[in-house]
Each structure stands twice: as structure tokens, then as C-alpha cells.
Amino acid sequence: MTAIRLGLIGAGAVGVLHADAAAGTPGVRVTAVCDIVAETASRVAGPLNAAVFTDHRELIASGLVDAVVVNTPHALHTDIVTDAAAAGLHVLVEKPMATRSEDCVVMERACADAGVVLFVGHIQHFLPSTAAAKAALDAGAVGSVLAVHDWRGTDYRPGSRPAWFFDPAVSGGGVFINIGTHCVDRLLWLTGRRPVAVTAKAVHRGELLVETDVLARLELEDGAVGHITVTSTQLPARDEMTVIGERGTIRVARGSGAVLHPDDGSAPVVLADESADDVPTAFLDQLAAFAAAVRGEQPPVIPAAYGRHVVEAVESVYASCATGERVLVPDWAEVPVG
Numbered sequence: 001m002t003a004i005r006l007g008l009i010g011a012g013a014v015g016v017l018h019a020d021a022a023a024g025t026p027g028v029r030v031t032a033v034c035d036i037v038a039e040t041a042s043r044v045a046g047p048l049n050a051a052v053f054t055d056h057r058e059l060i061a062s063g064l065v066d067a068v069v070v071n072t073p074h075a076l077h078t079d080i081v082t083d084a085a086a087a088g089l090h091v092l093v094e095k096p097m098a099t100r101s102e103d104c105v106v107m108e109r110a111c112a113d114a115g116v117v118l119f120v121g122h123i124q125h126f127l128p129s130t131a132a133a134k135a136a137l138d139a140g141a142v143g144s145v146l147a148v149h150d151w152r153g154t155d156y157r158p159g160s161r162p163a164w165f166f167d168p169a170v171s172g173g174g175v176f177i178n179i180g181t182h183c184v185d186r187l188l189w190l191t192g193r194r195p196v197a198v199t200a201k202a203v204h205r206g207e208l209l210v211e212t213d214v215l216a217r218l219e220l221e222d223g224a225v226g227h228i229t230v231t232s233t234q235l236p237a238r239d240e241m242t243v244i245g246e247r248g249t250i251r252v253a254r255g256s257g258a259v260l261h262p263d264d265g266s267a268p269v270v271l272a273d274e275s276a277d278d279v280p281t282a283f284l285d286q287l288a289a290f291a292a293a294v295r296g297e298q299p300p301v302i303p304a305a306y307g308r309h310v311v312e313a314v315e316s317v318y319a320s321c322a323t324g325e326r327v328l329v330p331d332w333a334e335v336p337v338g
Contacts, residue, residue: 003027003028003029004027004028004029004066004067004291004294004295005029005031005032005064005065005066005067006022006028006029006030006031006065006066006067006068006069007030007031007032007033007034007059007060007064007065007067007068007069007089008030008032008033008034008044008068008069008071009034009035009056009059009068009069009070009071009072009080010034010035010069010070010071010072010094011033011034011035011037011040011041011043011044011045011071012035012040012071012162014071014094015033015035015044015069015071016044017279017280017283018069018071018283018287019033019044019048020280020283021280021283021284021286021287022048022287023048024284025284025287025288025291027291027295028287028291029048030045030048030050031050031051031064031065032045032050032051032052032053032059032062032064032065033045033048033050033051033052033053034052034053034054034055034056034058034059035054036054037054038052038054041053041054051064056072056080056083057083060083060084060087060089061087065089066089066090066294067089067090067091067092067117067290067294068080068084068089068090068091068092069091069092069093069094069121070084070091070092070093070094071094072094073164073170073171074096074098074099074170074171074172074177075098075099075169075170075171075172076170077093077094077097077098077099077103077107078098078103078106078107081093081107081110081111081118082106082107082110084116085107085110085111085113085114085116085118086110086114088114088115088116089116090116090117090118090119090290090293090294091111091116091117091118091119092119092120092121092286092287092290093107093118093119093120093121093307094121095120095121095122095123095181095182095185095307095310096172096177096181096307096310096311096314097120097304097307097308097310097311098172098311099171099172099173099177099311100172100311100315101308101311101312101315101330104304104307104308104311105308107304108304108305108308111304117290117293117294117300118300118303118304119289119290119293119300119301119302119303120300120302120303120304120306120307120310121286121302122182122185122189122302122306122307122310123182123279123282123283123286124182124185124186124189125185125189125286125301125302126281126282126283126285126286126289127278127279127282128257128258128272128274128275128278128281128282129252129253129257129258129271129272129274129278130186130189130190130241130252130258131272132257132258132271132272133190133241133243133250133252133258133271133272134189134190135271136250136258136260136271137190137191137192137243137245137250138192141245141247141248141250141260142243142244142245142246142247142248142249142250142260142262143245143246143247143248144222144224144245144246145190145191145193145224145243145244145245146224146244146245146246147224147225147226147227147244148187148190148191148224148225148226148227148241148242148243148244149226149227149229149241149242149244150183150186150187150226150227150228150229150240150241150242151228151229151230151231151238151239151240151241152179152180152182152183152229152230152231152238152239153230153231153232153233153235153236153237153238153239154175154179154230154231154232154237155232155237156174156175156179156212156232157206157212157232158208165178165210166208166209166210167209167210168209168210171210173210173211173314173318174208174210174211174212175210175211175212175213175214175230175231175232176202176211176214176216176230176314176317176318177314177318179230180214180216180228180230180314180317181310181314183228183230183241184218184228184310184313184314184317185310186241187218187220187226187228188309188310188313190241190243191220191224191226191243193220193221193222193224194220194221194309194329194331194332195218195219195220195221195226195313195316195329196219196220196221196328196329197218197219197316197326197327197328197329198216198217198218198219198313198316198317198319198320198326198327198329199216199217199320199325199326199327200214200215200216200217200317200318200320200321201214201215201216201321201324202214202318202321205232211321212231212232213230213231213232213233214228214229214230214317214321215227215228215229216228216229216317216320218313218317218329237254238254239253239254240252240253240254241253247262247263247264248260248261248262248263248264249261249263250271254274255274256274257270257271257272257273257274258270258271258272259271289301305334309332312329312330313329316328316329316330
């Protein structure tokens with residue numbers, strides 16, 4: 001394949017990060033940009049000399065692209081991905097993969113039947129700090145993982161983000177499906193264990209139709225447990241994960257990177273310093289991995305089945321919030337595709 005011609009479907013803030021990543025990725029160029037707001041699409045497309053569309057179906061049918069990045073409101077992912085697959089286009093779909101696990105299955109099957117790549121954009125896998133923590137855990141730096149605590153604090157009031165985030169029919173939920181999905185992803189990825197059961201509590205503040213705060217306890221196989229706290233408060237923003245192992249603790253935090261604290265009393269070990277370029281670098285690395293999968297050089301680093309498992313865990317959190325009961329998470333049995 002010559003240079004991969006990439007279409008961006010959704011040209012908001014994350015779409016800009018994908019566009020910037022493409023500009024820095026050899027063998028990839030953005031040839032088309034779609035957004036329901038023509039001015040937004042034109043703003044991204046202009047510097048790239050890319051075509052502008054306001055309907056994803058027109059972009060897909062244009063013959064201008066080999067692959068697409070789907071960066072739209074969550075509930076729109078399924079139709080766009082299946083339309084792209086039907087046209088033989090490879091897909092990188094932003095997280096969460098969908099708002100329902102059954103929609104994830106539809107997307108998996110459509111892409112498998114079409115023989116195209118479906119890559120899920122869980123950016124945590126490419127951030128230097130979380131990647132360094134993963135490497136240390138896989139190397140046995142703290143022994144077996146016993147417990148994890150992840151706390152994300154953000155502003156989730158109206159006006160803090162586009163209005164669709166507060167419409168459950170489009171977003172699939174509130175702060176948890178948007179921000180908490182990152183926490184679920186890095187819990188499952190860093191520990192390498194599947195969740196077995198969930199107990200969770202949601203808080204709804206003001207007149208919003210979506211939750212603003214969630215506290216969730218995820219029981220993992222082999223007895224480990226993960227606590228996820230996602231809040232919307234007037235406190236300073238927070239993004240901190242602590243992984244407690246048999247022989248030490250790893251702390252990953254925005255502002256300080258990743259640090260290993262051994263239990264033997266030796267000095268802490270800096271696994272990765274944080275840089276202002278961490279997020280752009282992560283999008284560069286993610287797009288390079290997607291391009292490698294499109295070229296057939298390697299399987300998708302984050303395959304569709306994994307994206308579905310994250311959505312299944314998020315669904316279980318919401319189910320527990322709704323009932324107040326402990327909810328079992330579906331087994332990770334593979335769903336037949338094709």
C-alpha cells in the first residue's frame with residue numbers, strides 16, 4: 001500500500017489530535033474531514049488540503065480514503081463503523097467503542113466480514129507513564145497485584161464540554177462512560193485480569209440527566225480488587241492511579257509521571273517523567289500502530305474484543321448503580337464473528 005489516505009469523522013478537539021498525529025506519521029495523510037458543522041471540518045481540513053464533508057456517508061463513498069478515524073458522539077459509532085466496513089475501509093474508533101456491548105458485537109462482525117481492521121482508541125495504552133507502569137508490572141517489579149485505586153476528578157458541569165455529553169441517548173451516560181472508561185481500561189490492561197463483579201454508586205447533581213460522580217468497586221479474578229472514583233467537583237483536576245503489589249507500589253499521576261516505590265526501603269524509581277508532549281506523543285504512537293495493522297504488519301494492538309470487554313464492565317457499573325446490588329460481569333468468552 002502507498003500512503004494510507006485517512007478520513008477523520010468528527011473534527012472536535014480529539015479530531016485535531018488525530019489530525020496532528022497524521023501530520024507526523026510517515027505513510028499516512030489526511031485526505032478528508034467530516035463534521036456535521038462545516039466550519040469545524042473546514043478548520044481542520046484547510047491546512048491539510050483535505051476534502052470537507054458534513055455527512056459521513058458521503059466521505060465514505062467519496063473514494064478519497066482507505067481508512068477512517070471515528071471520533072463522534074458515542075451512540076453514533078456503530079452506524080459509522082458498519083458503513084465504513086461495508087465500503088472496505090479500515091477503522092480506528094474512539095473510546096468507548098459503543099454505548100452497548102451488543103453494538104460492539106455488531107461492529108466486530110461487520111469488520112470481520114469485510115476483512116478490515118477495527119482498532120479501538122484506548123489512548124492510555126500509549127501514554128508514556130501508563131506504558132512504563134505496564135512494562136514494570138509485566139516484569140514483576142511489585143510482584144502480584146493485590147489492589148488498585150484510580151481517582152479521576154474533572155469538571156462535568158454544563159458548559160465544560162459539548163451539550164451531547166449530557167444527553168444519555170447520545171452519550172450513553174455521564175462522567176463514568178466518558179472519563180471512567182479510561183479508568184476501567186487501565187485497570188484491566190495494567191493488571192491483565194478480567195473483572196468478575198461490580199458494586200457501584202452514582203451521584204446525580206443538579207438537574208442533569210446523567211451522573212456526575214461514581215464510586216465503583218471491581219472484583220478481579222484471582223482475588224485482586226480495583227476501586228475507581230470519578231468525581232466532578234470544584235477541587236483541582238485529579239488523575240492518579242495507585243497499583244499495590246506484593247513487593248511495592250506504583251503510582252501513576254498526572255503532573256508527576258510514574259514512580260515505583262519498593263517495599264524493601266530502597267529509593268523510589270522513576271519509571272517515566274511526565275512531559276507536556278505526552279498526549280500528542282501518545283496519539284502519534286497510536287496512529288502508527290493503527291497504520292501498521294492496516295498494512296498487515298501486526299494485529300491491532302487494541303482489538304475489537306478488548307474494546308467490547310471494557311464496555312461490558314462499564315455496563316455492569318451502571319447496572320449496579322441502578323439496582324444498588326452487586327452485579328456479575330459477563331465472562332470474556334469470545335463472540336463468534338464473521
